[in-house]
Amino acid sequence: xxxxxxxxxxxxxxxxxxxxxxxxxxxxxxxxxxxxLIFADPPYNLQLKGELxxxxxxxxxxxxxxxxxxxxxxxxxxFTRAWLTEARxxxxxxxxxxxxxxxxxxxxxxxxxxxxxxxxxNDVVWRKSNxxxxxxxxxxxxxxxxxxxxxxxxxxxxxxxxxxxxxxNEGVQMRSDWTIPICTGHERLKDDNGDKAHPxxxxxxxxxxxxxxxxxxxxxVLDPFFGTGxxxxxxxxxGRSWIGIERDAGYRKVxxxxxxxxxxxxREALEVSTSKRAEPRVAxxxxxxxxxxxxxxxxxxxxxxxxxxxxxxxxxxxxxxKGSIHQVGAHLEGAPSCxxxxxxxxxxxxxxxxxxxxxxxxxxxxxxx
Amino acid sequence: xxxxxxxxxxxxxxxxxxxxxxxxxxxxxxxxxxxxLIFADPPYNLQLKGELxxxxxxxxxxxxxxxxxxxxxxxxxxFTRAWLTEARxxxxxxxxxxxxxxxxxxxxxxxxxxxxxxxxxNDVVWRKSNxxxxxxxxxxxxxxxxxxxxxxxxxxxxxxxxxxxxxxNEGVQMRSDWTIPICTGHERLKDDNGDKAHPxxxxxxxxxxxxxxxxxxxxxVLDPFFGTGxxxxxxxxxGRSWIGIERDAGYRKVxxxxxxxxxxxxREALEVSTSKRAEPRVAxxxxxxxxxxxxxxxxxxxxxxxxxxxxxxxxxxxxxxKGSIHQVGAHLEGAPSCxxxxxxxxxxxxxxxxxxxxxxxxxxxxxxx
DNA sequence: ACGATTGCTGAATCGGCTG
DNA sequence: ACAGCCGATTCAGCAATCG
Numbered sequence: 001x002x003x004x005x006x007x008x009x010x011x012x013x014x015x016x017x018x019x020x021x022x023x024x025x026x027x028x029x030x031x032x033x034x035x036x037l038i039f040a041d042p043p044y045n046l047q048l049k050g051e052l053x054x055x056x057x058x059x060x061x062x063x064x065x066x067x068x069x070x071x072x073x074x075x076x077x078x079f080t081r082a083w084l085t086e087a088r089x090x091x092x093x094x095x096x097x098x099x100x101x102x103x104x105x106x107x108x109x110x111x112x113x114x115x116x117x118x119x120x121x122n123d124v125v126w127r128k129s130n131x132x133x134x135x136x137x138x139x140x141x142x143x144x145x146x147x148x149x150x151x152x153x154x155x156x157x158x159x160x161x162x163x164x165x166x167x168x169n170e171g172v173q174m175r176s177d178w179t180i181p182i183c184t185g186h187e188r189l190k191d192d193n194g195d196k197a198h199p200x201x202x203x204x205x206x207x208x209x210x211x212x213x214x215x216x217x218x219x220x221v222l223d224p225f226f227g228t229g230x231x232x233x234x235x236x237x238x239g240r241s242w243i244g245i246e247r248d249a250g251y252r253k254v255x256x257x258x259x260x261x262x263x264x265x266x267r268e269a270l271e272v273s274t275s276k277r278a279e280p281r282v283a284x285x286x287x288x289x290x291x292x293x294x295x296x297x298x299x300x301x302x303x304x305x306x307x308x309x310x311x312x313x314x315x316x317x318x319x320x321x322k323g324s325i326h327q328v329g330a331h332l333e334g335a336p337s338c339x340x341x342x343x344x345x346x347x348x349x350x351x352x353x354x355x356x357x358x359x360x361x362x363x364x365x366x367x368x369x
Numbered sequence: 370x371x372x373x374x375x376x377x378x379x380x381x382x383x384x385x386x387x388x389x390x391x392x393x394x395x396x397x398x399x400x401x402x403x404x405x406l407i408f409a410d411p412p413y414n415l416q417l418k419g420e421l422x423x424x425x426x427x428x429x430x431x432x433x434x435x436x437x438x439x440x441x442x443x444x445x446x447x448f449t450r451a452w453l454t455e456a457r458x459x460x461x462x463x464x465x466x467x468x469x470x471x472x473x474x475x476x477x478x479x480x481x482x483x484x485x486x487x488x489x490x491n492d493v494v495w496r497k498s499n500x501x502x503x504x505x506x507x508x509x510x511x512x513x514x515x516x517x518x519x520x521x522x523x524x525x526x527x528x529x530x531x532x533x534x535x536x537x538n539e540g541v542q543m544r545s546d547w548t549i550p551i552c553t554g555h556e557r558l559k560d561d562n563g564d565k566a567h568p569x570x571x572x573x574x575x576x577x578x579x580x581x582x583x584x585x586x587x588x589x590v591l592d593p594f595f596g597t598g599x600x601x602x603x604x605x606x607x608g609r610s611w612i613g614i615e616r617d618a619g620y621r622k623v624x625x626x627x628x629x630x631x632x633x634x635x636r637e638a639l640e641v642s643t644s645k646r647a648e649p650r651v652a653x654x655x656x657x658x659x660x661x662x663x664x665x666x667x668x669x670x671x672x673x674x675x676x677x678x679x680x681x682x683x684x685x686x687x688x689x690x691k692g693s694i695h696q697v698g699a700h701l702e703g704a705p706s707c708x709x710x711x712x713x714x715x716x717x718x719x720x721x722x723x724x725x726x727x728x729x730x731x732x733x734x735x736x737x738x
Numbered sequence: 739a740c741g742a743t744t745g746c747t748g749a750a751t752c753g754g755c756t757g
Numbered sequence: 758a759c760a761g762c763c764g765a766t767t768c769a770g771c772a773a774t775c776g
């Protein structure tokens with residue numbers, strides 16, 4: 001019996017699995033707009049070894065060392081644009097991508113992203129605390145790599161867990177330079193001979209920051225150059241779904257074993273700080289409705305210089321202006337905008353308290369109820 | 370009488386002057402293969418949309434100058450490739466170029482350099498110890514800019530003063546990430562109204578490291594986007610010849626006045642280390658790089674009996690000895706060893722202060738960064 | 739005089755929901 | 758689609774003022 005798949009039927013995503021094969025072909029088998037985030041660590045070298053494809057997906061013939069640099073760069077660009085095009089198709093409209101590279105290839109990557117319609121959000125520098133020295137003393141120690149973070153399109157509502165990242169960074173907002181050691185020691189995967197299993201294994205700390213910062217629990221993360229599966233391992237720990245693509249059977253095997261050993265963190269551990277923006281919205285009028293503030297009661301700015309009267313409909317009236325708590329505050333301060341919740345205060349027993357106190361009380365009730 | 374210039378005759382270089390006009394046309398007037406180093410800080414093409422306010426409602430004074438506006442990426446690329454082509458013609462065969470940019474434009478710059486036949490040597494990250502925060506909490510703090518260092522061609526014998534850079538960096542080889550504060554305070558040039566004279570003035574410490582590291586005394590340094598002349602000012606201090614190109618008459622005037630105030634450092638101060646030596650790990654060179662101590666400035670022992678002169682690479686020279694602050698101190702005291710940080714003092718307004726004062730200052734900054 | 743406090747500013751691609 | 762409006766959001770360094 002043959003199962004015929006409807007052309008329009010939703011295709012199930014191969015979640016939490018490693019797809020074997022070329023990344024462009026494998027991505028072609030995935031449905032459009034199905035992935036929340038892509039993390040890609042493509043080949044850095046310019047002397048491509050034949051795994052490359054032209055824009056029409058025909059295979060590039062075997063390596064020819066006599067190729068001049070122009071042809072080589074051109075070939076690399078064609079490969080880059082081919083897989084980035086497929087990646088963009090697979091991304092959800094509000095999805096985003098991270099790519100990582102060194103100065104050999106990162107300018108090709110960045111230019112291609114811009115040309116294909118991605119919107120650059122930041123470039124991020126991975127500062128290696130323990131880089132390999134420059135042995136010949138002919139250049140600067142190559143002590144960093146560059147990541148580019150881009151949304152699928154300009155205006156996309158990409159995920160950015162601002163408060164979580166700020167918490168990771170001792171309470172100040174996360175900068176575009178991250179100091180992280182290279183992957184060594186126990187974390188570095190070894191093959192049966194005790195040699196490193198993969199030449200460019202990325203540290204889990206790097207993926208941790210990427211995934212905590214720019215995905216939500218349950219999001220689908222795709223890594224088209226999976227290697228030994230750092231992306232999958234960290235995604236599993238963090239309660240994200242993942243899809244890996246890898247051509248090399250040896251790497252797939254190592255990745256499979258590695259990820260099976262990983263245990264997901266507790267749900268509590270995965271809860272990250274959220275911003276006020278994510279909390280439910282409360283109208284000022286509700287405070288009046290519930291009798292927390294009485295119509296006719298006076299509110300004061302912190303300095304006590306300005307005051308306004310509460311009206312029954314949840315607007316304020318001051319000497320020469322009426323409107324929302326925000327509008328009246330902005331007008332009195334001559335400011336372009338004003339957060340009325342923190343600007344206005346009420347008095348109780350000699351104390352002066354911001355009205356946000358009541359909002360928090362209401363939010364707590366909403367949570368409980 | 371008319372002087373007829375032979376087509377093949379050497380054309381005199383307009384050394385230590387600012388050329389007025391468009392950088393492409395001005396470079397066309399320079400002879401081929403005449404310049405040792407180019408430092409270029411081209412427009413970044415920021416493409417800002419609306420206004421931005423800080424949380425305290427103050428307005429951010431953004432870069433909205435006409436010279437930073439381009440119709441499209443295509444227009445920007447055409448401009449970039451035009452000036453980089455002319456720059457390459459003007460460079461000596463063993464010459465090199467530095468370009469600086471942010472994620473908005475640096476991928477266009479890097480890709481263009483590669484396409485035009487330059488050979489990338491390093492990308493270098495300028496980590497700002499005091500960047501402007503991301504006020505809306507929507508992205509990572511944009512805390513760095515990227516410099517690309519490239520030779521005119523593959524195989525060129527570019528200048529790289531390995532030992533001088535190592536001396537500047539506590540005796541370990543210089544990495545590809547440089548932590549330097551943005552240009553503020555007295556170094557920041559102001560116009561007659563007290564406003565910043567140029568929106569994107571670069572810190573002298575950045576140019577100090579570039580020129581000490583990749584030029585020789587007497588080299589010709591060209592800056593096709595001269596602005597207020599940081600490149601010229603530092604080149605003059607360091608005994609390099611310079612040529613600036615600038616379209617804006619206001620900037621030229623500021624640069625002219627600035628550079629005329631600069632004094633060249635002593636010749637002795639400009640001799641940098643060329644031989645290998647086992648140096649103790651001292652950060653003294655950073656004090657020089659950041660302008661806390663001037664090359665040529667005299668340091669004194671507490672008693673005032675001994676003195677020595679500061680050199681640009683962070684070594685000292687006294688009557689009959691040169692070396693690190695520790696070595697010179699030990700020699701003058703006839704002692705087996707000496708802590709140069711507490712031995713040497715500088716004078717400010719009649720006060721005599723140990724140089725360790727500045728080290729503590731730098732350490733505080735590094736902590737912050 | 740000197741430490742503490744307040745104020746200003748820097749190459750920035752810096753909303754999101756509702757009607 | 759678009760307008761209107763709510764309402765969230767900052768770090769380091771320097772200078773001027775205050776006590």
